[in-house]
Structure formats: structure tokens, C-alpha cells
Amino acid sequence: MGKPQASGHDILQWSELLARHSEPAWAERGQLTVTYLTPAHIHTARELTALMQASGFDEVSTDAVGNVVGMYRGSQPEARTLLTGSHYDTVRNGGKYDGRLGILVPVACVRNLSNAGRRLPFNIEVVGFAEEEGQRFRATFLGSGALTGAFDPQWLDQQDADGVTMREAMQQAGLPAEWSAIAALRREPSRYQGFVEVHIEQGPVLCEGKLPLGVVTSINAGVRCTCRIVGLAGHAGTTPMRMRQDALLAAAEISLMAEQRALDDADSVATVGQMQVPGGSINVIPGECLFTLDMRAPTNAQRDALVNDISARAHAIAARRQVSFEWTEVMRASAAPSDPSWQARWARAVTAIGQPVYALNSGAGHDAMMLHTIMPQAMLFVRGGNRGISHNPLETITADDATLATQAFAALLDDIEARP
Ligand SMILES: [Zn+2]
Numbered sequence: 379m380g381k382p383q384a385s386g387h388d389i390l391q392w393s394e395l396l397a398r399h400s401e402p403a404w405a406e407r408g409q410l411t412v413t414y415l416t417p418a419h420i421h422t423a424r425e426l427t428a429l430m431q432a433s434g435f436d437e438v439s440t441d442a443v444g445n446v447v448g449m450y451r452g453s454q455p456e457a458r459t460l461l462t463g464s465h466y467d468t469v470r471n472g473g474k475y476d477g478r479l480g481i482l483v484p485v486a487c488v489r490n491l492s493n494a495g496r497r498l499p500f501n502i503e504v505v506g507f508a509e510e511e512g513q514r515f516r517a518t519f520l521g522s523g524a525l526t527g528a529f530d531p532q533w534l535d536q537q538d539a540d541g542v543t544m545r546e547a548m549q550q551a552g553l554p555a556e557w558s559a560i561a562a563l564r565r566e567p568s569r570y571q572g573f574v575e576v577h578i579e580q581g582p583v584l585c586e587g588k589l590p591l592g593v594v595t596s597i598n599a600g601v602r603c604t605c606r607i608v609g610l611a612g613h614a615g616t617t618p619m620r621m622r623q624d625a626l627l628a629a630a631e632i633s634l635m636a637e638q639r640a641l642d643d644a645d646s647v648a649t650v651g652q653m654q655v656p657g658g659s660i661n662v663i664p665g666e667c668l669f670t671l672d673m674r675a676p677t678n679a680q681r682d683a684l685v686n687d688i689s690a691r692a693h694a695i696a697a698r699r700q701v702s703f704e705w706t707e708v709m710r711a712s713a714a715p716s717d718p719s720w721q722a723r724w725a726r727a728v729t730a731i732g733q734p735v736y737a738l739n740s741g742a743g744h745d746a747m748m749l750h751t752i753m754p755q756a757m758l759f760v761r762g763g764n765r766g767i768s769h770n771p772l773e774t775i776t777a778d779d780a781t782l783a784t785q786a787f788a789a790l791l792d793d794i795e796a797r798p
Contacts, residue, residue: 381493384433384486386780392429392482396422396466397474398506409471409771411515415547422466426506433485434492435504442559442610443524444508444551446481447675450488453466453497460794461565461573461753463505463617464745469513473578473773479760479783480576481506486784486790491630498795500571507745514538514547514652522748524563531557565752568677572720573749574785574790575757580768581740588737591786597740597747598647598674599681599713605629605692609701611665626655626664628699632692636671639687645739646675646684676739677713714747717754723797724758727789733782742768758786 395409399421404411411615412418426446430438435448452459464480484504506622507521517523517533534545534557548555579585584592607734609623633650640648653669673688675681689705696703736761746755760783763774 380650384489385784386777386782388489389479389482389486389780389784390775390777392485393435393474393478395429396425396478399425404471410468410474411470411472412466412468413470413511414467414509414520414544415551415553416514419444419508420430420551423506423508426466430485430488430504433489435488440553441524441563442548442554442556442670443521443529443563444548444553445524445563446506446508448485448504449504450490450491450502450504451497452500452502455501456610457500457798458501458569458571460571461503461505461749462575462669463503463507464575464577465507465510467507467509467511467513467521469511469769471771472769473546473771475578475762475773475775476580476768477507477577479578479775479780483576483780483783483787486595487787490788491791498791499798500794502791503504506704510745517544519743519745519748522745524560525565526748526752527564528748528751529563529564531560534623548677567752570753571745571794572678572754572756574715574720574724574755575665575744575746575749576787577740577744577757577759578762578768578773579738579759579766580762580773582766583738584736584759585766587732587736590761590782591733592736592759592761593721593728593729594716594759595721595737595739596676596716597714597742597744597750597757598675598676599678600672600709600711600743601681601685601707602673602709604706605632605669605671605708606704607632607667607669607696607701608704609665609667609699610663613661614661614663617663622663623700624663625667625701628651628696628701628703629653629667629669631695631699632688633669635691635695636673636688639684639691640673641682643675643684644657646673646680647741648673648684648688674741675713677715681713711743711747714755715754718785720754720756723790723793724756724786726793727786730789731782731785732787758783758790
């Protein structure tokens with residue numbers, strides 16, 4: 379009799395173990411917050427390390443940016459390694475599965491391989507990325523970015539809200555805090571087959587469709603802008619409606635236009651997440667309005683068309699309303715389409731475990747976007763409960779779905795073995 383197979387129940391239990399570590403102000407309220415290199419973060423890394431060691435990994439280490447790296451050696455040392463993993467940091471008051479699921483699913487698979495005394499003809503490298511969410515410092519994706527050469531040495535001088543630099547935080551955490559050690563983390567793509575990432579969907583599509591798993595086709599391209607409209611402040615009682623240059627109403631019309639333009643595409647999204655009237659009053663026509671626009675689409679071309687249309691129409695609305703309009707681009711990220719052969723591997727893996735293959739694009743950014751810059755990648759999404767809510771303590775998955783994700787990952791490993 380062998381040891382029992384690690385399954386979704388184990389993954390839920392491990393998630394609870396990891397979730398015991400939360401920053402004190404949030405832990406008091408029963409909330410989960412784990413930001414980069416805080417004591418809760420360091421304890422989470424230790425918990426992950428212990429879990430990987432107990433699961434039969436041959437080597438487990440923490441690297442110079444705090445990534446927890448587990449290696450399960452294959453039978454052919456010269457074969458290229460499969461890279462997988464996701465992040466273990468969280469947003470403030472976040473969920474237990476965002477990121478962590480993508481570490482725990484491959485850990486469960488390695489545990490099963492190890493218990494069975496089985497070696498695959500390739501190495502499996504599982505990385506718990508230290509940082510993806512950009513909560514403590516402005517830098518984001520710094521865990522996966524360290525592997526791809528995207529870690530900017532100037533980030534070491536960034537300060538958190540308390541004035542602690544990243545370098546100081548690294549020193550306090552016992553990391554080398556030296557650029558040379560971080561630069562050395564860059565992976566040589568020729569040593570790798572590719573990167574796969576399992577992640578909770580963070581959206582309602584799989585839940586609404588009653589589908590446990592989804593194969594990701596692309597991670598959306600995005601552009602973010604800050605916008606400023608200047609009209610003319612005036613008396614709310616004496617200025618006739620036809621003679622107004624209301625900055626807020628121009629922003630409102632632009633918001634509704636952006637909504638409609640995104641709706642005209644099947645899968646574009648546009649969001650006005652912040653809007654303010656600086657110094658506004660109840661009896662004053664808004665003279666100035668500041669707002670943000672976040673626009674995303676599955677391909678760069680579709681994103682560019684969306685952004686160009688919204689910009690042109692916004693300028694036209696501003697001109698008609700006789701207000702000035704400034705648009706400042708603050709972020710532009712390229713789409714990360716899944717590698718077709720790796721997407722096909724996931725589809726075969728999902729089919730092999732008797733589940734329907736449902737393809738969807740990812741509206742959220744993921745570590746796979748970073749790895750995409752140096753190697754082929756494809757992601758598998760797992761259904762979230764509560765209509766897929768995420769970045770929220772209501773985020774949830776079922777043990778059954780976690781089991782299916784583990785079986786799909788095991789089927790993917792078999793697929794790589796069968797079709798190298
Ligand atoms: Zn995530």
C-alpha cells in the first residue's frame with residue numbers, strides 16, 4: 379500500500395496553514411494581508427519551504443528576492459526543466475487562493491510522484507514568487523521579474539509608506555540585498571521547456587458556466603490613463619444650462635462612451651475607477667474633473683483600436699462641451715498570448731481527466747506575463763466560488779475543483795513525458 383494521493387483536501391488544508399500568517403493589523407480582524415518581506419511574508423515563505431521539503435522535493439531554497447524555489451529532479455539530468463509556480467504575497471484583506479493555488483497544485487503533484495518513487499524524464503522547478511501584487515513598494519512582479527531580467531536595480535531604493543527602502547527590507551529579512559545576487563537569478567531560457575501557471579480565475583466566467591477549469595488563451599493587453607478636464611466653475615443657480623462648461627458632465631459622458639465602446643467588442647473592458655471634482659461644492663458647477671481610465675483587450679491590436687477610439691471620441695466630446703481635455707498614459711502592458719502548443723497541452727490534459735475544455739482570456743495580469751518575455755507559457759484557470767470574487771476574503775474554491783486542478787496538472791506532466 380502506498381501513501382494516499384495528495385488531493386484538493388490537502389490543498390485547502392495547506393492554504394489554511396499559509397493563511398495563518400497575516401500582518402498584525404489585519405490578523406486582528408481575521409483578515410489576510412501578506413505584503414513583501416513583512417514578518418508574515420517571511421513566515422509564509424518558511425511554511426512553504428517546510429511543505430516543499432515534506433513533499434519530496436530534492437532541493438528547496440529561498441533566493442535573493444525571497445522566491446521559494448523547489449526542484450524535483452528528473453531521471454535525465456540534461457533534459458530541459460519545466461518551470462511552474464505563482465505568487466504567495468497577497469493584496470490587503472485578500473483571499474487565500476490567489477497565487478498560492480498555483481504553488482500548491484504542483485507541490486501536490488510532486489508529492490504524489492515522490493510517494494510513488496516516480497521520476498519524470500525532466501526536472502520540475504516550482505517557484506513561489508515572493509511578490510506580484512505591488513502592495514508595499516511601487517514595483518510589481520518583482521519575484522517573477524527577477525527570473526526574466528525585468529528587475530530594475532533602482533527598485534532597491536524605493537521606499538514603502540514608512541520610508542523603509544527595499545534594500546533595508548531585504549537586509550532585515552536576511553537576504554543579500556545586493557544587485558549582483560538579484561541579477562544572478564535570471565534564468566537561461568534554453569534550459570527550460572516552458573512555464574505553466576495554475577491560478578484561480580478571479581472572475582465569474584467559469585462559475586457562471588458551471589465549468590471547473592479553463593484553458594487561458596491570452597493575458598490581456600492594457601493601457602491606463604489619468605485624465606483631467608477643465609471647464610468653467612460657475613454659480614449653480616444663475617448659469618443657464620445651455621451656457622455651462624461642466625467638467626464633471628464631460629467626464630460622465632466620456633465614461634459612458636468608454637463603456638459603450640468596450641461593449642462593442644466581445645471581450646474588451648474599460649473602467650473609470652476614480653473620479654473627483656477638486657474643491658467641488660454643492661452649489662458650484664464643476665470647473666475641473668480628474669478621472670482614470672483602465673482599458674484592456676486580448677490582443678495589442680484590439681487594445682490599440684479601443685484606446686485610439688476612446689481617445690478620439692473623448693476629445694470630440696470635450697470639444698463639443700467646450701472644455702479642455704488632457705490624457706496622460708501611465709501604464710502600457712503588452713498582451714501575453716498563450717503559446718499554442720502549451721495551450722494544446724492543457725487542453726489535452728483537461729480532456730484526459732474527462733472535463734470539458736473551455737478557453738478564455740485573462741483580464742488580470744499574472745506572473746506568466748513576465749515569463750512570457752523569455753519562454754513559452756500557458757495558464758490553467760480554476761473556478762472560484764461566490765461568482766469568482768477575488769482580492770476579497772470571499773474568494774473561495776472547492777476541494778473537488780482543487781482535486782481536478784491537481785489531476786489536470788498530473789495529466790499535463792504525463793503529456794510532456796509522452797510528447798516531449
Ligand atoms: Zn494572483
